[in-house]
Amino acid sequence: MAKALRAKFQPPLVITLLILGLFVFLPMMSAFEYSIRTPLTGGYGWTHYIWAVTKDDFFHYILRSMWLAGVTVLITLFVLVPTLTWLHLSNSKVRGLIDGLSLLPLVIPVVAFAVGAQISFPEFVQNTVLELPFLYFVLALPYAYRSLDIGLNSIPLKTITEAARSAGANWWRTITAVIVPVIRGSVMATIALTFALSLGEYTLTVLLHWDTFPTWVTNVAQDNILGAIAISMMSLIIPFLILTVITLFVPERSTQGRK
Amino acid sequence: MSSKSLILRNISKRFGNVIALDNFNLEVGVGELVALLGPSGCGKTTALRVVAGLEHQDSGTVLVANENISDVPAHKRNMGMVFQAYSLFPNLTVEENVAFGLQMRKVSKHVRLKKAHELLDLVGLDSQSKRFTHQLSGGQQQRVALARALAFEPEILLLDEPLSALDAQVRVNLREEIRRLQLSLGTTTLFVTHDQEEAMALSDRVGVMNNGVLEQIDTPDTLYNKPATSFVASFVGTMNRIPAQLSDGHVQLFGKKIPVLKNSNESGKVIALVRPESISIKSTESDANAKVLTRLFMGASSNIVCQTKDGTVIQSLRSSAESGDLHPGSAVKLEVTNKEVLISNA
Numbered sequence: 078m079a080k081a082l083r084a085k086f087q088p089p090l091v092i093t094l095l096i097l098g099l100f101v102f103l104p105m106m107s108a109f110e111y112s113i114r115t116p117l118t119g120g121y122g123w124t125h126y127i128w129a130v131t132k133d134d135f136f137h138y139i140l141r142s143m144w145l146a147g148v149t150v151l152i153t154l155f156v157l158v159p160t161l162t163w164l165h166l167s168n169s170k171v172r173g174l175i176d177g178l179s180l181l182p183l184v185i186p187v188v189a190f191a192v193g194a195q196i197s198f199p200e201f202v203q204n205t206v207l208e209l210p211f212l213y214f215v216l217a218l219p220y221a222y223r224s225l226d227i228g229l230n231s232i233p234l235k236t237i238t239e240a241a242r243s244a245g246a247n248w249w250r251t252i253t254a255v256i257v258p259v260i261r262g263s264v265m266a267t268i269a270l271t272f273a274l275s276l277g278e279y280t281l282t283v284l285l286h287w288d289t290f291p292t293w294v295t296n297v298a299q300d301n302i303l304g305a306i307a308i309s310m311m312s313l314i315i316p317f318l319i320l321t322v323i324t325l326f327v328p329e330r331s332t333q334g335r336k
Numbered sequence: 337m338s339s340k341s342l343i344l345r346n347i348s349k350r351f352g353n354v355i356a357l358d359n360f361n362l363e364v365g366v367g368e369l370v371a372l373l374g375p376s377g378c379g380k381t382t383a384l385r386v387v388a389g390l391e392h393q394d395s396g397t398v399l400v401a402n403e404n405i406s407d408v409p410a411h412k413r414n415m416g417m418v419f420q421a422y423s424l425f426p427n428l429t430v431e432e433n434v435a436f437g438l439q440m441r442k443v444s445k446h447v448r449l450k451k452a453h454e455l456l457d458l459v460g461l462d463s464q465s466k467r468f469t470h471q472l473s474g475g476q477q478q479r480v481a482l483a484r485a486l487a488f489e490p491e492i493l494l495l496d497e498p499l500s501a502l503d504a505q506v507r508v509n510l511r512e513e514i515r516r517l518q519l520s521l522g523t524t525t526l527f528v529t530h531d532q533e534e535a536m537a538l539s540d541r542v543g544v545m546n547n548g549v550l551e552q553i554d555t556p557d558t559l560y561n562k563p564a565t566s567f568v569a570s571f572v573g574t575m576n577r578i579p580a581q582l583s584d585g586h587v588q589l590f591g592k593k594i595p596v597l598k599n600s601n602e603s604g605k606v607i608a609l610v611r612p613e614s615i616s617i618k619s620t621e622s623d624a625n626a627k628v629l630t631r632l633f634m635g636a637s638s639n640i641v642c643q644t645k646d647g648t649v650i651q652s653l654r655s656s657a658e659s660g661d662l663h664p665g666s667a668v669k670l671e672v673t674n675k676e677v678l679i680s681n682a
Binding site for chain 1: 409411416417437494
């Protein structure tokens with residue numbers, strides 16, 4: 078038993094976990110500790126959390142941000158899965174170019190991006206908050222693209238696609254019934270990345286004069302900093318819980334490589 | 337749905353500058369198993385993929401039961417296909433893999449699982465139906481792939497070198513199983529392979545391909561005994577290439593005048609093509625025309641490799657009992673027992 082545990086927790090893994098703990102969990106734990114302080118009594122309590130959830134706009138903005146993130150995830154999957162499947166199957170030289178283009182959102186300043194969107198989007202799109210998911214999609218593109226690309230690279234895509242088609246599956250069924258379930262891990266990672274990035278996006282939203290959860294938190298923070306930290310903690314935990322539930326509800330079928 | 341005939345008419349296909357199929361014609365009768373045999377890059381897999389609809393020909397037509405299906409997409413062609421690489425869906429269990437084609441045809445779950453179990457029973461894997469594909473051996477995976485290809489009762493079964501990734505023993509077992517299933521279900525089958533033994537053992541007829549052209553299509557017997565071209569002669573089985581002089585439609589081989597298979601009025605130096613079993617060998621000191629280099633014992637028969645006085649290496653296949661006294665260095669007299677021989681240009 079001890080041997081098995083030692084084998085599992087080898088030095089590189091332990092060091093990685095320590096660094097991860099130091100840089101991710103320590104600030105989060107500190108923020109949490111700070112958010113439950115009650116300066117008046119000098120002790121701890123849930124005062125700021127209660128203050129946050131009883132604020133009129135809390136649920137309005139968090140729900141708005143969540144459905145915008147959901148729409149972004151749908152756009153990402155609908156656009157990227159067929160596109161990447163085609164790029165992988167066709168062995169097209171365009172693939173290198175598109176690989177490069179997908180990185181552009183990392184280097185284009187968000188201000189330029191916002192101005193570009195204001196100029197290029199038709200007015201009826203600019204008038205609705207639904208312009209945001211399209212822009213979030215572009216911002217999440219470098220991560221979502223790579224995540225799906227790795228998934229598609231790791232499977233015998235051509236053979237299983239042809240096997241599905243010759244067994245009678247059209248392209249839609251081939252993608253939904255075979256490819257997506259086979260690269261389930263990559264798809265879940267793409268969903269998580271895109272959802273988290275969309276939920277926390279601030280700069281672009283402010284520049285385009287929309288109000289979402291992050292912009293609302295910033296406004297609230299000016300009156301009650303401890304309350305704002307409590308809200309931020311909740312905005313971390315709620316999506317995490319949602320993604321965990323999604324992962325649990327999507328049945329684990331792809332067990333390749335595991336005996 | 338019953339099996340149907342397949343006709344490929346004047347199919348041409350290029351990949352850039354490479355001609356994969358050059359005015360290719362093929363007919364496969366109902367319930368027949370035809371193998372396409374040829375070296376790598378001869379176009380045999382392209383022909384199969386054109387039939388499956390996974391590749392579209394530049395010109396020509398594909399007919400199934402005399403109906404032109406050239407523009408029908410792959411998923412509507414109703415053809416079962418087994419691939420060279422393992423192609424099972426790793427997210428599905430064995431029975432779900434086999435039932436996949438029926439699921440795509442919107443057959444009810446109860447019926448498709450029943451059919452999947454029938455097919456798995458036929459390939460001897462019903463007990464593995466709940467397992468995932470990575471838990472199976474290579475041979476078992478190809479069996480499941482075969483069951484999947486047959487489950488929706490395809491009009492034509494396409495086999496793209498399904499045995500080439502398997503061990504020798506598994507290959508032999510599975511090829512016998514494929515033939516047994518094909519005969520019992522009567523499915524029209526096109527089988528692509530580069531392994532001549534496999535093609536000869538399995539098929540009703542074998543088509544030998546070279547450079548995108550069908551050189552000859554015939555029964556395995558005819559192909560072996562009466563090859564139409566020197567390529568077929570060399571590709572199918574072992575062939576001795578003996579330099580000879582052609583005149584008046586005859587060649588002189590080991591002092592014996594033998595008519596050539598395709599009568600020719602030309603004369604000059606040619607290569608006579610003679611099978612090892614058509615070379616008789618006799619131990620002698622007086623009128624020897626060759627000496628033994630090695631004797632390869634293969635059980636009931638032995639392959640005796642000799643060298644003639646002019647340096648030509650000749651193989652002779654004889655029964656082991658009759659050739660037991662031949663040892664390296666033995667002086668022997670070789671003779672050609674054929675009544676006719678095939679020739680190629682020197």
